[in-house]
Amino acid sequence: MHFNISQSAFNQLLQTVSKAVATRTPKQVLTGILLNVEETTLHATAYDLEIGIEDSLDVTPDGTLEIISPGSIVIPARYLTDVVRKLPSTLLTFQVSNPYMADIRSGTAEFHLHGIDAAEFPKLPIFHSAKSLTISSLLLRQFIRSSAYAASTLEARPTLTGIHSTLHMGQMTFTATDGLRLGMFSENIPENPDFSWDAVIPAKSLTELTKLLPEQDMPVTLELSNSHSLFVIGKTHFYTRLIEGAYPDISRIIPNHFGTTVRVDTAQFANAIDRAALIARDKENHMVRMELQDRKITISSNSPEIGNVSESIETIETVGDDLVIAFNSHYVLEALRATGSDQVQVQFNGSNQPFTLHIPEEQNNLQLISPVLMR
């Protein structure tokens, strides 16, 4: 195994896969990066058994990568990534001479790093004749951003740590809920075949995936097997296990009629809640109070030790009953970020029922929050 590679290209490759390196594990091989050199391609893989990332670089005439002989080895990620990152930005030589010892040379610097037999590295999941569909990376990012934040982080109910991802009649939906709030995003994916798809994907995995999605739009291919999902972004392959078990039926949670509908400027609403949250922050549920009266919203919070705050904003439109409600300010701020529009429509059914936030005139992005019951 022997290749020459530009430091920046090698560094980039290692940074991409390093997000899947295991950090706390007794299995040493999982803390490594597998390098596999074929005739014209260098593959790098990391796999912590939860997510796996494989990326590759082909030999090109510009000399970014020159392959002298094939082979494979696993090198502890922490050392490999730091060594490559700290080398000068010129060509470097990577060579396995002595078995399980990699030599990295750049200028007069010469590293010898102990490696592990590539045969010990776990195999990535296999996707044989799996279901597959293609969507835009920007749209995929929106799917994840509008749902993942609402997933549970508690392992007590594993299903709720996932995002329920479905495709039905050409409509794709991502849903996540921790039992106190829910984030949902739907969109038609018409160019894809009309098959059904139903999987619970760990929210943590999808949040990691967003870090690999490029700034500019490009197609992403999704594949689904019984146990795993695969996202292909250019040459980068991102694998994640699925969560077993049926996702709860959330259709009954979402109200279909409302007593009060208001439309507000998102920034005004968010800033008022953010400021009120300063006084509420030492309370367990970051509770702030909202009162709607005469088409005006007053956000307030008080603490016997610290003081109190109130702030009013005008609604853009109000339909229905006046209202007093209390909510977790962090939940509402996160839901407003997940909505991502200049104006937001908020719909209530009194003080004790869940309320929803969505983009006005659109139903495909829905955020739902349970209020804090006032005594």
Add this chain to the structure above:
Amino acid sequence: MHFNISQSAFNQLLQTVSKAVATRTPKQVLTGILLNVEETTLHATAYDLEIGIEDSLDVTPDGTLEIISPGSIVIPARYLTDVVRKLPSTLLTFQVSNPYMADIRSGTAEFHLHGIDAAEFPKLPIFHSAKSLTISSLLLRQFIRSSAYAASTLEARPTLTGIHSTLHMGQMTFTATDGLRLGMFSENIPENPDFSWDAVIPAKSLTELTKLLPEQDMPVTLELSNSHSLFVIGKTHFYTRLIEGAYPDISRIIPNHFGTTVRVDTAQFANAIDRAALIARDKENHMVRMELQDRKITISSNSPEIGNVSESIETIETVGDDLVIAFNSHYVLEALRATGSDQVQVQFNGSNQPFTLHIPEEQNNLQLISPVLMR
């Protein structure tokens, strides 16, 4: 007490003094910021009894600050700074109506924060007919940067947590040492009166002070009493307590002749050590090895578990004996940063004696490091 102030000016004032707010103390008043309004000036003060910062703003015709009535109050810093930071960048009104309750208003937002009686706030140290001198802020930054890093962080020997600052025959010197390394910087301050000055100032305080020093050069006035030192930068007053007790005599530690002198490119030398440190990092003293032979330096490091590294650099000039020595790589990297020049002169007396680093042709910036003894 009542004033109107631009949010950005108030925010700036509070950020400046907040570095001296106590974070862990049973005395609640020390976690606050004292606001004191005189006829034409607003003063803000924080004082954790170790360092104190006072800054002020005068009434100006542009309306940045308008004073309606004088008075003073202490407000918990954590709430005051966050509230002001999160208000919109317009004018805000600050008013103490009800005793010990401050009202902060901006637009429709209205905060009421509980305060503490200003009489409870500790008095800043007083400087009566104290010794005083003026130096450039850029030079002061260099004094601190070249010494503070070498001070001890262990309270076992309190004196060594300070920087020994002396003025003698017009020459100012800052020295710090933790017993294993030493940083020293001297410069003539000719425009100041010929008096002696001798004080041990906590290195932590001076490191905080550097955060208040402006990017552009301006004069800083230093005052010294028996127990405290004061640095005046424009309108900002920075107070620190002094460390009692005599500073050890370090003159005998610094060698005055050397067996080996090399001159190297600082970046080449630092990069080679930085890379070798990757292999050495799990060892307690981050030990790397340096060999000088035939005017060439080889930096190396090895670890039975990880691997090994070696890298050679050419010296620019070598005088004296060949040498093998081992040192703490972090100490040398910090000393090179403290030197801050493109080339550095390193001088040795064999493998077991301290070695020095300084700017070639200059003696006013001296870094000294004890080697790691090789078995």
